[in-house]
Amino acid sequence: MGLLDKVSSWLGNRPRVTAPVLVLGLDRAGKTSLLHALRPPDPTAQGAQQGAPQGVAPQMEHFQSGGVAFSAWDVSGAARARALWERHYRRAHALIFVVDAADHLRLVVAREELELVLAHPDMSARRVPLLVLANKSDVPGALPPDQLAGALGLARVVDRPWHVAAASARSGAGLADGIAWLARQVRDMHTPPKIQH
Amino acid sequence: MSSMTRWLDVEVGTDDVELNTLPGNLSLVDLHNDNEYRLLLGDLGRGEEGPRLRIFQGVRQVSDMILPDLPLAVVSLYTNESQPMSLPIIAVAFSSCIYIYRNMKLFYKYYLPSVELSTNETEIWKQLIDPVNQNPVTVSTYTESLRSIPEKILSLQSRNLLSMTVDQQLEYLEHVSSLPVMDLPDITCVTSMKMNSVDRYGAGCLIVGTEEGDVIVLESQTFAPLSQAKLCVVRKTPYQMVATGLFNVDYRLTVATREKSVCLLKREWSEGRVLFSTPEHIIAIEVMPADNSVLVICADNTLACYSKKGKKQWSLNLEHRPVSMTLVPVSHLGLTLAAVALASGHVHLYDGKARRDTIFVRDVASVMKFGQLGQEEHVFIIVTARRRTSTLTAWVVESSAPTFGHKPWLIPKKSKLFLEQSVRERENAVGMHVLFQQELTRLRLMAAKTLCEAHLKSDNSVGAGALEPVRLAAEVEGLGPVFRVTLSVENTCADKAVVGLAVLFHAHTANYKVSQPYIKVPLLAPNSKLRFPTKVEEVFDAELNPDIFFRSVTGQGGERALVKVLLLKEGRRGPVLAATIQMPPTDPMMLPYDKIQATADFGS
Structure with missing residues (x-):
């Protein structure tokens, strides 16, 4: 956590920027679980944890980090629902791409889908920061972040900031760091006009 | 052509996964009923490494198991349809028995029923092993009578004896002291078929083809034979079997034999018949699920398609020797492709006669399999033969690929009714047009009359203007x-x-x-x-x-x-x-x- 984040957290928990963020990834990569892990603990919603909804309709989640309030669109990653992703590109200010780091076989599919996302006109024209969450990094056989970045061909992504964070939805490890990076990027991008005055 | 499909290549394992396997030894199984398909692979082993059953989850080998003998086939099936779902059983066939694994533990051993020797042959052998009779003259009379017995019911011992010269026979007989025992028949191929429903979890039965040309259908719970049939009138050795249909409803068993022919066996047939013969040895067959037509690759470098009645429909000359073949059903496009691997290292994908795509795999693809692996539904697994060591390559087809190229529209075949109607229309075009115009005028007149009447009688229930x-x-x-x-x-x-x-x-x-x-x-x-x-x-x-x-x-x-x-x-x-x-x-x-x-x- 940078100094600015700390200052912002001292100044009170009020976020200055709100950012719609699009959460993409193949089916069973762990998108919904990750978002559940990110959500502020809610004592009333105990039972909502088990059994992630497999519906096609995107789910909305809210969380905040480093002075940015994220409203995350959790979009289905099933093969037949992937064509619907592009409907959300236009309004996304940040992109979280969730990858199952232990599923070596489908890394190529994830890479292909990520390339399609980044090449879409609605995406390629804007500098949307990309956070790749290497989920299930605690599973034996999972790829470390640097190898994952190589496997996903991220070295070729030069037109936008990107970051790979090893994470685990089950333990919650690594999530906060990744989201803090994203919050910093979003804040830099949206330097609020109020401060400039 | 190459822009039509996109295959994503995954080389399996950083270290060489050394495999030595046969087409029948690959099976994609949902081992734990968690929709995570695993690849089961019967490895023949090499050198001092014995045969093993290897299980791959995704691209990683998760476990392997020592097998007692060289595996012939690996087949998985569900035993019952009760809830909660029981795990599938794995059947691994060896020379004359089948081991059934449940939960990856040996659960049952099934031996093929042995065949009785003919009394005639035993009588002769009783005389032959008697030292009194062991002189060239009597031995030759006995071998003559052995020759009169049809060869296909002779034991291996008799057949060996007949192939020897008289001196060898005498020497051999001095050492032989026991009557010949008919050894257990050898299994040549195994496949499975669903019993009642095409449901994914539907109970199945095992189909076993033997060296003797018998086809035995086994129940999956008790392993009792449900039916047994001869493949053909003359002795034919099955080599690859493809079952379509349901055992309790209707089924077709298409069997490739080593005798350059394909036989057909249907429900309640006690004896199959030859569907067609090929000019050269068959390398592999596949049956298209839509119309039961049979695709055959032969040693004369041809890919041929025969109708379900055995009529040759078309034939293609391949540039190189075909090595293996598998079906590639692409469900979201509604078509089934046939993948044919050539000795040149290419894998061609055919939709009917038309070649839709080519994959170059650098090596000879000796074994291919298409299906779901892990989470991905369309995985094409290719085992290549590279200087006696094989590597496993999985090709993942981009399942959400929106464009499959400019393939022609799938237009259904014109039915007879349609053809007759179109002929009628062409012949009586003028009459039909006149009749239609008459009816149209009559309809208009009637509508006008009704309107006029309503107006005259002021019958309108809705106001106007x-x-x-x-x-x-x-x-x-x-x-x-x-x-x-x-x-x-x-x-x-x-x-x-x-x-x-x-x-x-x-x-x-x-x-x-x-x-x-x-x-x-x-x-x-x-x-x-x-x-x-x-x-x-x-x-x-x-x-x-x-x-x-x-x-x-x-x-x-x-x-x-x-x-x-x-x-x-x-x-x-x-x-x-x-x-x-x-x-x-x-x-x-x-x-x-x-x-x-x-x-x-x-x-x-």
Whole structure:
């Protein structure tokens, strides 16, 4: 956590920027679980944890980090629902791409889908920061972040900031760091006009 | 062509996964019923490494298991359809027995039934092993009688003896002291088939083909033979079997044999028949699920398609020697491709005769399999032969690939009915056109007549022109003979009022008496409604027909029971709109007493 984040957290928990963020990834990569892990603990919603909804309709989640309030669109990653992703590109200010780091076989599919996302006109024209969450990094056989970045061909992504964070939805490890990076990027991008005055 | 499909290449394992396997030894199984398909691979082993059953999850080998013998086939099937779902069992075939693994633990060993020797042969052998008879003359007479026995029922020992020279025979007989025992028949191929339903978890049965040309269907719970059949009249050795259909409903078993022919075995046949013969040795067959046509790759570098009746439909010459073949069903495009691997290292994908795609795999693809692996539904697994060591390559087809290229539309075949109709249309085009025009004119005339009639009789129930927003509705209450007809006149227009309206009842005076046949409607404000209750009495003749008692009360009173209500507007000649009320018949119990008396007179 940078100094600015700390200052912002001292100044009170009020976020200055709100950012719609699009959460993409193949089916069973762990998108919904990750978002559940990110959500502020809610004592009333105990039972909502088990059994992630497999519906096609995107789910909305809210969380905040480093002075940015994220409203995350959790979009289905099933093969037949992937064509619907592009409907959300236009309004996304940040992109979280969730990858199952232990599923070596489908890394190529994830890479292909990520390339399609980044090449879409609605995406390629804007500098949307990309956070790749290497989920299930605690599973034996999972790829470390640097190898994952190589496997996903991220070295070729030069037109936008990107970051790979090893994470685990089950333990919650690594999530906060990744989201803090994203919050910093979003804040830099949206330097609020109020401060400039 | 290459832009049509996109295959994503995954080389399996950083260290070489050394494999030595056969096409039948690959199976994609949902081992733990968690929708995570694993690849089961029977490895023949090499050198000091024995045969093993290896399990791959995704691209990683998760476990392996030592097998007692060289595996011939690995097949998985469900045993029952009870809930909760039991795990699938794995059947691994060895030379003459099948090991059944449940939960990856050995659960049952099935041995093929042994065959009895003919008594004739045993008699001869009893004489032969007797040292007294072991001289060239008697031995040759006995071998002559052995030769008279058909070779296919001879034991291996007899066959060996017959292939020797006389000196060798004598030497051999000195060492032999026991009667020949018929060794267990060898399994050549195994496949599985569903019993009752095509459901993914439907219970299945095992089909075993033996060296002797027998095909045995085994029940999956007790491993009792459900049926046994000979492949053909003459002895044929099955080599690859493809089962389509359901055991309890109807099935076809298409069997490639080593004798350059493909045999067919259907439900309740005790003996199969030869479907067709090929000019050269068969390398692999596949059966298209849609129409049961059979695809064959042969050693003469051809890919041929035969109909389910065994008629040759087409044949293609391949550039190189074909090595293996598998079906690639692409469900989201609704077609089944046939993948043919060539010795040049190419894998061609054919849709019928047309080549749709080519993959270059650098090596000879000796074993191929397409199906779901892990989470990915379309995985093409290719085992390549590279200098005696094999590597496993999985090709993942981009399942959401939106464009499959400019492939021709899938147009269904023209049916006979369609063809006949089109021929008729071509022959009698003028007559059909004239007839159609006549009917069209007649329809138009009828529509015009009806409209004209409605206009003349002022039968329109909806107003026209400026008075369109005025609505008229009527409801009838009562049992009779006096009814109350409530008319409601409504102005649905939002901003205009109506003046000078009147309602006129139009009924036959012999049937109904209306107390107030003409009602003047006052000003009708916008969006308002006025109700006018009116008494209408059914009139009976002095001489009443007794049929009146038998009219149904709920039914309608017939032609005479129609009362017309006309809405009139000052200064207009015709009515604005008209409504017809069907009056219900009077309840016979409500008839006036004197009328009932009158009907009594009528009868007398």
